[in-house]
Amino acid sequence: MKIIVPMAGRGSRLRPHTLTVPKPLIPVAGQPIVHRLVKDIAKVLDQPIEEIAFILGDPAFFGNDVVTSLKELATSLGAKAAIYRQYQPLGTGHAIMCAKDSLSGPAVIAYADTLIRADFNLDPTADAVIWVKQVDQPEAYGVVKLNAQMEIVELVEKPKDFISDLAVIGIYYFKDVNVLKQELQYVLDNNIIHGGEYQINDGIKGMMAKGKVFKTGEVAEWMDCGNKAVTVETNTRMLGFIKADGDENMVAPSVKLENSTIIEPCFIGENVILKNATIGPNVSIGNNCNISESTIKNSLIQTHSTIKNANFDEAMIGNHVQYDGKFKTVSIGDYSVLE
Incomplete structure (x- = not known):
């Protein structure tokens, strides 16, 4: 085949x-x-x-x-x-x-x-x-x-x-x-x-x-x-299926938590740092992200991004993004800086 x-x-x-x-x-x-x-x-x-x-x-x-x-x-x-x-x-x-x-x-x-x-x-x-x-x-x-x-x-x-x-x-x-x-x-x-x-x-x-x-x-x-809206929705649905299947490790063992909560289902990649954050449900975070002072749900964040003071719902964030702000539903491409 x-x-x-x-x-x-x-x-x-x-x-x-x-x-x-x-x-x-x-x-x-x-x-x-x-x-x-x-x-x-x-x-x-x-x-x-x-x-x-x-x-x-x-x-x-x-x-x-x-x-x-x-x-x-x-x-x-x-x-x-x-x-x-x-x-x-x-x-x-x-x-x-x-x-x-x-x-x-x-x-x-x-x-x-x-x-x-x-x-x-x-x-x-x-x-x-x-x-x-x-x-x-x-x-x-x-x-x-x-x-x-x-x-x-x-x-x-x-x-x-x-x-x-x-x-x-x-x-x-x-x-x-x-x-x-x-x-x-x-x-x-x-x-x-x-x-x-x-x-x-x-x-x-x-x-x-x-x-x-x-x-x-x-x-x-x-x-x-x-598009962004349906991709975020698809991310949510896939997380639910993966959790139900139970055949994938959804939170990497290298994730560092400091006064933070993960509400399943979520995918969190390698070397992610969570500080004073509430993550989930239905959030995917790629490798090497640093997220602090934030509440994030129903969102998709790619790799190497730094997120501060965020209150995200239905957000999609690219790679190597630096974000510090008060927006809620956002779509930010790679290498963007919002401070």
């Missing part, structure tokens, strides 16, 4: 946090988004992962540190890493074809901007599976249309009239991903463009037209990391 991860986007909706760090590398509940996504997929696939292919953007932004991190992730799962580049933002189908040398055999394709909780039971009668989630406002999503046999027969983007309430979440399984590769090559060769881009949906529609059977897989939870 292979996992293909297109992650070349800059994450503009999550600025300022993505001005210096690619969105898939933003930590949620103590781990980068892409690390959590790939680990969760590998865990529920219940079969060996041969290769993980990552499609990155320009090396000027997705540099050597990103490549090293992703190679270490693949190695930790017993897989080899393949690194590809998408130098122009030409769509989801184009991104996948940037990894065409890895497009063979069974594979999961997962876009690295969401987190999930799911049971990946692969239907042996299906040529492909598209994971979906029931939503309240299907007109805001791409949805699937099913026939009487519960097979996917159509993909509809943001339907004005009701088609179904099963939204496509951006995770796919292909029994032989080479079939998708052939269809996407046809899309590229014939310049089939929607919204100015080459789309994975056009490759999937080509497969359907040739009789390939698509089934749905459903996720219990689908958590977005598209």
Whole structure:
């Protein structure tokens, strides 16, 4: 089994946090988004992962540190890493074809901007599976249309009239991903463009037209990391899941407490100092932070930041931030100073 991860986007909706760090590398509940996504997929696939292919953007932004991190992730799962580049933002189908040398055999394709909780039971009668989630406002999503046999027969983007309430979440399984590769090559060769881009949906529609059977897989939870508000919410939800699972150490043993209280669930990284602080619930703090005279809940703080006199709720703080103030709901990017 292979996992293909297109992650070349800059994450503009999550600025300022993505001005210096690619969105898939933003930590949620103590781990980068892409690390959590790939680990969760590998865990529920219940079969060996041969290769993980990552499609990155320009090396000027997705540099050597990103490549090293992703190679270490693949190695930790017993897989080899393949690194590809998408130098122009030409769509989801184009991104996948940037990894065409890895497009063979069974594979999961997962876009690295969401987190999930799911049971990946692969239907042996299906040529492909598209994971979906029931939503309240299907007109805001791409949805699937099913026939009487519960097979996917159509993909509809943001339907004005009701088609179904099963939204496509951006995770796919292909029994032989080479079939998708052939269809996407046809899309590229014939310049089939929607919204100015080459789309994975056009490759999937080509497969359907040739009789390939698509089934749905459903996720219990689908958590977005598209902007600051939903990323903070996703951090809260992931902390709850991790605490319930009980399989991760959520507070590092090197944390130093001085007249401070931690209200679970929280993730607190290595070498964090807490002085006269109340932390939690639902707070993630990265390594080497120093927090004093503060009350923080429902917030996400990255690494090497110094926080004083804060009363945070639903805040998102970047790396190497220095903060001393009275604001409550804030979003502060890397290397900012507010005193």
